[in-house]
Amino acid sequence: MGKKKTTFNISKSENFSEWYSEILNKAEIVDLRYGVKGFVVIRPWGARIIDKMYKIYESALRCTGHEAAIFPAVIPEKNFKRESSHVDGFAPEVFWLDKKQGDEKLALRPTSETAFYEMYNLWIRSYRDLPMKIYQRANVFRNETKATRPLIRSREFHWIESHDAFATKKDAEAQVQDDIVMTEEVMHKIFGVPFLPMKRPQWDKFPGAEYTIGSDSILPDGKVIQQPSTHLISQHFVKAFDVKFVDEREKEKTPWLTCYGPCMSRILASVISVHGDDNGLVLPYTISPVQVVVVPFYSEESKKVREMVEKIQKDLLGEHIDVRVDNSGKRPGEKFFHWEMKGVPFRIEIGEKELESGEVIVFIRDTREKISVRIDDLAESIKNLGAEYDSRLLARADDSFKSKIVDCKDKVSIKKALKLGKIVKFSFCSVENDGAKCAEFVEKELEARVMGIRADIEEKASGKCVICGEKSNVIIYAGKSY
């Protein structure tokens, strides 16, 4: 009804917030009009991307010895309350159900440690049962008290949580490292989202963990977004659920537990923000619901063109390429706009002329180039172009990410860098509890959050803490956060 807008024209770099809201709407990723704060409807285009992401993540988990299970979405109050720091950490965020006759009070899971451990108490008996590596794909619920942002901070989100149990601390710590490797292999290498693995300061670890390693990415407005984190669970937590096993020498021991939580809906927010441009979404080839769209031009009712389009569709599908033919009644310009907005990597244009030449025009979404490709080699060419496409997206994202990390020597340069949307690194006194005061200063005066220290490399500290002037023990990273 009325004129169709055929340009988008919001600058991602200048007005990220508007760009993000508008693109979620225009590319039909989510609908914000459901009417309950922090609960959004994920529309088919968004749901299909998330489904592809889930499949890749679940396959990576299975390859590393994890099995899927399905746990209840409710957790009885008494289980939830068994570990005090956990309950204190989550209490304000928990949705409780109205009590039903015969039930004790039930929480809607904000995370499922207390559901899994209740069963690990029963399932883990002997060293032969270890390692136990179980995950679930699940919706979880948190009553966010801050402002919510679609996919970034919602009251219901869609994630995977894996809960692993090991005989030794060494094995468990190796799993924490493996979790970081999985984030690197899947979220970075496949989805193209760069991140820093950060060991969180003591005051910012997961409630009930001995330590937490988060992976921090950044949005175009300079805000840091926490992606999958992995935790070494404290022995206190494990003991609260009385999880024990008998070792080879018949001695009773406490296993070491880890957990890892990649959130598909939130990673999608990063995918959209990192790769998108002023023309709309740009989706990695691997996770785009439609990888190739074919736009046929019929100068008249051309049987030959139609047959060729069908042949191309069949060839590409046969090679497991997700292809869609746009036979809608729209004008070509509208079709182009639609599929560019949706971030489809390749558009094939085909008409009478192409039939004669045996070559089609392939439009490439990110570079906006048009190239000619022989119809006979189309599937093979698309696969190669797809691999190049994803490498290009990744390289571009990495370059941009690197340029956003800035070494700072004093508060003035920190402030300046933060204002420019950067992540800052600087010398700091301590990430143990005695550094909390300086972190508070960073939070209040510099309006940034201390992300922690690098978990992947060792960075030597020297000199003084930029905040308090005491001896510096660590190099920390900090950034603006939501």
Next chain:
Amino acid sequence: MGKKKTTFNISKSENFSEWYSEILNKAEIVDLRYGVKGFVVIRPWGARIIDKMYKIYESALRCTGHEAAIFPAVIPEKNFKRESSHVDGFAPEVFWLDKKQGDEKLALRPTSETAFYEMYNLWIRSYRDLPMKIYQRANVFRNETKATRPLIRSREFHWIESHDAFATKKDAEAQVQDDIVMTEEVMHKIFGVPFLPMKRPQWDKFPGAEYTIGSDSILPDGKVIQQPSTHLISQHFVKAFDVKFVDEREKEKTPWLTCYGPCMSRILASVISVHGDDNGLVLPYTISPVQVVVVPFYSEESKKVREMVEKIQKDLLGEHIDVRVDNSGKRPGEKFFHWEMKGVPFRIEIGEKELESGEVIVFIRDTREKISVRIDDLAESIKNLGAEYDSRLLARADDSFKSKIVDCKDKVSIKKALKLGKIVKFSFCSVENDGAKCAEFVEKELEARVMGIRADIEEKASGKCVICGEKSNVIIYAGKSY
């Protein structure tokens, strides 16, 4: 720990209830010890079957033009209450959330019509938007007041719900028929679960539907279990959400809506009950998490056998056959018991002798036959055996199902047949509201539920209602129910 039990030995036909509980436990399908009534943990073996079932169902939905979406798990009270029969029907079963500041009262979805229609009001504008066919895979919640049974009647279950909108009643009714075809193609033909498509009596339709067609299967103890049902939604319901569209002639119209709800966790209950035997689970080849288990015999540290096992594994995986090698330290007898209990269709036994002959022994779970298969043709043979296996399971299930449907002429024969665990069919006055009284008699005096009339074929009524003696208008089916 102690002696391993290597037999199962509960008779499915004589003691189904104990058999079912025990098999869920022994085959590690679900764990009932979570501690909240009606909420169970679905263990990895069960979760993997459900995952395969979901994939097949979702693929069937996509092939018929459906797209996936992800809706919130909560529904605001005011939306939930928009249609009176719907709210009356579900009210006793709804879990409500404790009210949070700023929120209105929120229901945990028992089903999502009122979530979808809220958005269809916004998404459907013109005839060009129709048909709209959207589904979601979701957990839903119902506070069952009757006794719960794992997978059969739980307070949380895992299903697919599709909600489709059409321009005409004719199109919508065609969809209802297509839904029955999908139940037939997927649940019956692939999962091997026979059913009768039954048009429900008026007093037993879905709250808010014009009519409901359920698909009824039967458990070995003669209890009828309702599987996927499909509904033509009443125009009153659609109007309550003010869903409208403008047709080709610019006239405002009300679309016709249908919904369809195949429940994976409940279908799994039927799969287990229909195919299982006194030795444990028997899973259809298509949905078994492990399709082939290889049990190697090492008379000594035989490098050759190991290499052959690896080759077999690679060959089968290459042909997308789910194969697992059991290299555990258990005795062969224990391994056999374990995988038979889990319902794996084929077991390959391989040792030195087989290397020499070039043939392996394949044990077939349902017939308990052992056959020799050439190693060179193994993948091809397994695929053929798998197809035969599933046909055999289906034929056996169909034969058994047919034998359980009995024509009855009077109350005495109805009672007798019900006692023998049959579904009865007999002449009945009416499935409109004026038949409700006779249905009540059936419920109270015969302890059976009126399932309705056949939706797939027309069955001519003649003579008198077996219950009240008035003119018979319909042939109905009835059975014992949970």
